[in-house]
């Protein structure tokens with residue numbers, strides 16, 4: 479049985495996935511506070527309606543707990559070293575590009591572990607790929623796709639070789655231009 483707080487977060491995302499709204503959510507909570515439990519609930523429900531959900535995680539262990547989870551680097555072909563100019567290695571017309579045009583929900587766990595440039599590259603990639611399919615939502619983050627990131631900023635942050643505290647904070651997702659669109663839940 480889900481708690482009231484879990485139901486509220488689940489209902490909020492489901493309303494957006496089922497409606498025409500776009501949404502970018504961040505599920506924030508400490509370890510063991512049911513983030514994966516909610517992701518699995520959401521992905522099972524959305525998939526049961528014949529819709530497409532991509533579930534990924536930043537680290538090698540978390541995808542094992544997600545239903546059909548994959549490592550984000552493998553799923554999106556993210557380069558190992560990313561910077562502000564990075565994009566994903568996905569070609570127009572490829573099978574992955576066609577899949578990305580059709581997705582209804584992206585769930586990405588352990589998001590604080592990766593550099594914000596990984597998410598900004600996803601944003602650029604979706605804008606680029608979906609531009610060829612539709613001109614709707616061109617101003618919205620992730621081209622209007624429903625994206626749920628999640629994780630705990632008190633756990634592992636991006637690793638910056640010989641980086642200072644400021645460099646690490648600057649590399650996290652909440653320093654990104656995308657963060658102003660995020661609905662934290």
Ligand SMILES: Nc1ncnc2c1ncn2[C@@H]1O[C@H](COP(=O)(O)OP(=O)(O)OP(=O)(O)O)[C@@H](O)[C@H]1O
Nearest residue numbers: 479480481484507508509510511512513514515516
């Ligand atoms: N409403 C619920 N009913 C039954 N079990 C629950 C419920 N909510 C959470 N749990 C259980 O609590 C445990 C911790 O939940 P979960 O793994 O989703 O946490 P998490 O926030 O993803 O943890 P971490 O940050 O360490 O990955 C799991 O075993 C999960 O099945």
